[in-house]
Amino acid sequence: AQTVTQSQPEMSVQEAETVTLSCTYDTSESDYYLFWYKQPPSRQMILVIRQEAYKQQNATENRFSVNFQKAAKSFSLKISDSQLGDAAMYFCAYRSADAGGTSYGKLTFGQGTILTVHP
């Protein structure tokens, strides 16, 4: 079974600065997708960014970018020019693309990292 680990329970950053959230995962599969979700105080889960394992280019969405290291099974999220609205819990998640596997389609989450943004 796949596992996702977020080793930073809490992180903080000053407004306008850059912060990186870490995520590692364990899998024996070669085809999968990785996601970062944001959960603000409203508790609504919001998709931030996704990465396909077969794509070497790191995904970018405005101020959010990832550093995907497939061999190291690492998938970190970088938030540039941090804003007060970025304060939330962030979850890293893994989704198998192996149609023959028992985990196909299921999303496995890490424990989450609480991000605080200081004005």
Add this chain to the structure above:
Amino acid sequence: DGGITQSPKYLFRKEGQNVTLSCEQNLNHDAMYWYRQDPGQGLRLIYYSQIVNDFQKGDIAEGYSVSREKKESFPLTVTSAQKNPTAFYLCASTPGPPIYGYTFGSGTRLTVV
């Protein structure tokens, strides 16, 4: 607008009672999921359904039951067999192919009183 509706937002259960959490989607998504969220443990999968009239146990199915009689509906029943039901419950759906993440509902907070 399309989305997922979970109700109620807050739910209180007495010891020994069964309660049902509602999840409805109008996105025409095939697959639906129920997750439980506890502090410090992330989201854990309870049950999921990839097609009408079919569903599978997730990682923590004991004490829960589901049904999938309609594509748009996936209710979760928390039975009296669930010893520690106080948690935040999230319902999600997806069109199917793994490139898509999930769309989530706004959640139900269940408290045992």
